[in-house]
Amino acid sequence: MEIRMTGIKKSFGTNSVLRGVDFDIQPGEVHALMGENGAGKSTLMNILTGLHKLDAGEIMVDGKKQHFANPKEAEEYGISFIHQEMNTWPDMTVLENLFIGKEPTNKFGLIQTKKMKEQANQIFQDLGIAIDLNTEVRELSVGQQQMIEIAKSLMTHAKVIIMDEPTAALTEREIDTLFKLIQTLTEKGVSIVYISHRMEEIFKISDRITVMRDGISIDTSLTKETTNDEVVRKMVGRELEDYYPQKTATIKEDVFEVKGLTQKGRFENISFSVKSGEIVGFSGLMGAGRTEIMRAIFGIDSFDSGEIVLEGKPLTIKAPSDAIVNGIGFLTENRKEEGLVLDYSLRDNISLPSIDGFKKYGIIDTKAESSFALMLMERLKVKAVSEMDAASSLSGGNQQKVVLAKWIGIGSKVLILDEPTRGVDVGAKREIYQLMNELADRGVAIIMVSSDLPEILGVSDRVVVVHEGKIAGELSKAAATEEKIMQLATGGY
Known part of the structure; x- marks a missing residue:
């Protein structure tokens, strides 16, 4: 699936969040979307998936003008969004969360729990997840909940998957598993929009980087043709000296x-x-x-x-x-x-x-x-x-x-x-x-x-x-x- 967004603008009241953004997604690539908090990254993706309506601009999907009415419509079309803040139901089980609104049924309308468990176990095996499907989500850690969100997205057979800070709460081992899975998906032609503040991940996994600042797309470049310092400079509009500032405190008793x-x-x-x-x-x-x-x-x-x-x-x-x-x-x-x-x-x-x-x-x-x-x-x-x-x-x-x-x-x-x-x-x-x-x-x-x-x-x-x-x-x-x-x-x- 090829997506091209041009001249995207969006305001909430008097607050102008997007002031002209160009962004495109090519089949089978990992396209990193970077920028400081408040730069408009999530808003741009929410517009793509139909959560917000754009004020100006155009969205083209496979050469045709496309505007989704809501995220469900976008998901059915093949675009899935894994949000940074978990979209889970804490009082429901892991299995129920995975299939909520998508439960398979037989000809009598009865839910096929066995089939649900088989599908869930296959996805969990691919992701290296070891969580009891009958566990209530409230009992899981933030990282485990994040893996559940990733699993839900993979079950939609999406052609484009937007990942907003997917590794923020994951361990190194889980991150490695996720990266291997992303590589497998892109080899099959699935595109990944990867939103992250972790530079080492961006340079390890992405093919292209688009930088946003203050609601504007600043630059898009091939990852192999840019550097960490260049990306930071584009993001913040200035040099970022000493990423970890020198500590001067006197340690006492x-x-x-x-x-x-x-x-x-x-x-x-x-x-x-x-x-x-x-x-x-x-x-x-x-x-x-x-x-x-x-x-x-x-x-x-x-x-x-x-x-x-x-x-x-x-x-x-x-x-x-x-x-x-x-x-x-x-x-x-x-x-x-x-x-x-x-x-x-x-x-x-x-x-x-x-x-x-x-x-x-x-x-x-x-x-x-x-x-x-x-x-x-x-x-x-x-x-x-x-x-x-x-x-x-x-x-x-x-x-x-x-x-x-x-x-x-x-x-x-x-x-x-x-x-x-x-x-x-x-x-x-x-x-x-x-x-x-x-x-x-x-x-x-x-x-x-x-x-x-x-x-x-x-x-x-x-x-x-x-x-x-x-x-x-x-x-x-x-x-x-x-x-x-x-x-x-x-x-x-």
């Missing part, structure tokens, strides 16, 4: 300690410490238990035994409110479901943990609350018209900054960041890294969970590796390498 933390069936005897001004990276394969450990520390989930100590004082944490009162902040892996109240304003989201500080005689001082939110939005360079904008109106990277602003605002002594740059563009990533360094300068103890090994190596002062619910090892910054981390993460020594 232990400020936070976890001793023998155990949750039966999830993790066992977890012990580690974090010093004032230190960034400790937590690495490991998906399902190793990293996120579960952090959720227990923050009081979201309970634990069976162990101790949490802050500044030499044992803490009793039975709920997130206990953690917050004691100066512990937690940027969760799933920002949309757990990090933000999407219908609330940016002001309300940012001030939520600090709201008691804005009360006078039981009444909230909204003027002071707005000043507080605007100050943090300016500091974190959140792109929004007003502090009263709904959190749902922001791009993924800006939403992540709002969650960070929330925890910075309460003056956290310990900050847990679970996949802090997932789905965030290169410019915003560097801003987050710089912010982490500034917080470390102020003496904040930072724990960063990340599946991105270059990020772990580039940002961490020390690396803790988790394997099957246990700490497999700890590496100093000087000793840490991708090979050593992966060796520990897979059960080696």
Whole structure:
């Protein structure tokens, strides 16, 4: 299938999102679509698949003018979109999610469950997925849910598959499996539109790269004829110096300690410490238990035994409110479901943990609350018209900054960041890294969970590796390498 989009324009109210975009897709290619958060990449693909109507421009599919009424129509035509934010039903099983609205039936109208399981097992085998089809989706990790979304797309027998940050929550092993599958698909003539902020992936897998900036297509070039630095310069409109900024914080005494933390069936005897001004990276394969450990520390989930100590004082944490009162902040892996109240304003989201500080005689001082939110939005360079904008109106990277602003605002002594740059563009990533360094300068103890090994190596002062619910090892910054981390993460020594 050949697709050509020319002069595409789209505005939402007074906000001009696309201001003239040209983009084409050739059969059997991997075409990378790159740009900072808010550049308009997802909007362009939503227009192609019929979720949004274009204001101006033209879409040609196999030489004929084509406008899809909705995503279902586009999917039936052979264009599938795997969104960055999961489109799953948490209370339904994996099998039900895979076939929702597409259940095969016999001549009597009865659902053919056996046939569904056979098809699902074949797709899972191709993807290397080991998940019980009867499991409710809410019990899966974000990475596992992402693999379910990829599986759903492959089951449509699409000719064009749009992948928006498909590897953001996947392990290295799962990424390798996905790349092999993409190669198989392209050999069969399937085209892939690949949206990602991970440069190493783009240069490994794509044939062409189109860069967007501020709603305009800046350039399209063959991947083999461009460089990492050129792509970044086109994306941000400037040179991006030192991708991982130099850390200058002085690491002092232990400020936070976890001793023998155990949750039966999830993790066992977890012990580690974090010093004032230190960034400790937590690495490991998906399902190793990293996120579960952090959720227990923050009081979201309970634990069976162990101790949490802050500044030499044992803490009793039975709920997130206990953690917050004691100066512990937690940027969760799933920002949309757990990090933000999407219908609330940016002001309300940012001030939520600090709201008691804005009360006078039981009444909230909204003027002071707005000043507080605007100050943090300016500091974190959140792109929004007003502090009263709904959190749902922001791009993924800006939403992540709002969650960070929330925890910075309460003056956290310990900050847990679970996949802090997932789905965030290169410019915003560097801003987050710089912010982490500034917080470390102020003496904040930072724990960063990340599946991105270059990020772990580039940002961490020390690396803790988790394997099957246990700490497999700890590496100093000087000793840490991708090979050593992966060796520990897979059960080696």
